[in-house]
Amino acid sequence: MKLIRFGEPGREEPGVILEDGRWIDASGQFHDYDEAFFALGGMEALEAWVEDGCPDGIAIPPGSRLGPPIDRPSKIVCIGKNYLEHAKEFGEGIPTEPVLFMKATSAWSGPHDDVIRPEGSTKLDYEVELAVVIGRTVSGIVAESEALEHVAGYAVFCDYSERAFQKEMGGQWVKGKSCDSFAPMGPWLTPVGQVSDPQALRLWCHVNGEHRQNGWTGDMMFGAAYLIHYISRFMSLLPGDVIATGTPSGVGMGMEPPRFLQPGDCVECGVEGLGELRQRVVAG
Structure with a gap:
């Protein structure tokens, strides 16, 4: 699993790249990869979601722009x-x-x-x-x-x-x-x-x-x-x-x-x- 964010600048949504190469939209389960996500156990929750087969996750449209993989940091x-x-x-x-x-x-x-x-x-x-x-x-x-x-x-x-x-x-x-x-x-x-x-x-x-x-x-x-x-x-x-x-x-x-x-x-x-x-x- 790799963490990505996709979409227009300033409007990126969280997603994952699975081991089989598929790009899956995770925005239905996670707001963003930001300070709160990491602080509140988001990585563990994301891993569990992926292991469960990404329920309700949909494919990211081909050709989508990649943003930075985490939201703008505090520093x-x-x-x-x-x-x-x-x-x-x-x-x-x-x-x-x-x-x-x-x-x-x-x-x-x-x-x-x-x-x-x-x-x-x-x-x-x-x-x-x-x-x-x-x-x-x-x-x-x-x-x-x-x-x-x-x-x-x-x-x-x-x-x-x-x-x-x-x-x-x-x-x-x-x-x-x-x-x-x-x-x-x-x-x-x-x-x-x-x-x-x-x-x-x-x-x-x-x-x-x-x-x-x-x-x-x-x-x-x-x-x-x-x-x-x-x-x-x-x-x-x-x-x-x-x-x-x-x-x-x-x-x-x-x-x-x-x-x-x-x-x-x-x-x-x-x-x-x-x-x-x-x-x-x-x-x-």
Whole structure:
């Protein structure tokens, strides 16, 4: 079972992909995959509904748009420079603790939606990442050994960045990370029990068919369990919150000369076993 949401932007309905490949509308039983769903045992109820044969579930119409697989979260917590080679290509030193920053939730986007190059953008860049979705509230510091017990599942995430806004305009990175459409996630949410080890997955990115990024989540300097433990020192993590765990080397900024995205470019990125995203860059 995989969790999906389908329909027009802002009007998505919950659904599931079954093991036999069928896409089933779950909106007759579940309101949405949001904070309340995860907090009130929705994952367990959804699994039971699927095991019971999805009573009253109907097929999702072919060609339906996929939205992000969960409703817009309370926060998107991102990790900067979490792969050594990317930290080197980014510059500004190697972190000794996780680098935390936030993306505005208004950047939330579907797995195949266009990426909008904002007005004034000159250095639009891509970053494929493993996304961790929180399933149980983390309030107070959680032990690293217990951290993954709070995870609902995993998905593919692309952390789009406008590097000029991020690095050349002063202040925090959030300015270059939060433009509309800069946080696509999907194409589905894979439940935590279906991923034996989040630190043993290949992730990759192609631009116009050219292989740009190729890495392993095991190369993270700070793994998923440690990140949950670390972030919980500074804020509560609520059900449905997303942690974007960082990107391997190969971003446009790190190339010689740099190669930033232009309108018409096609970005495809994926994580082993979790699916693929595909976005077309359009001018804002």
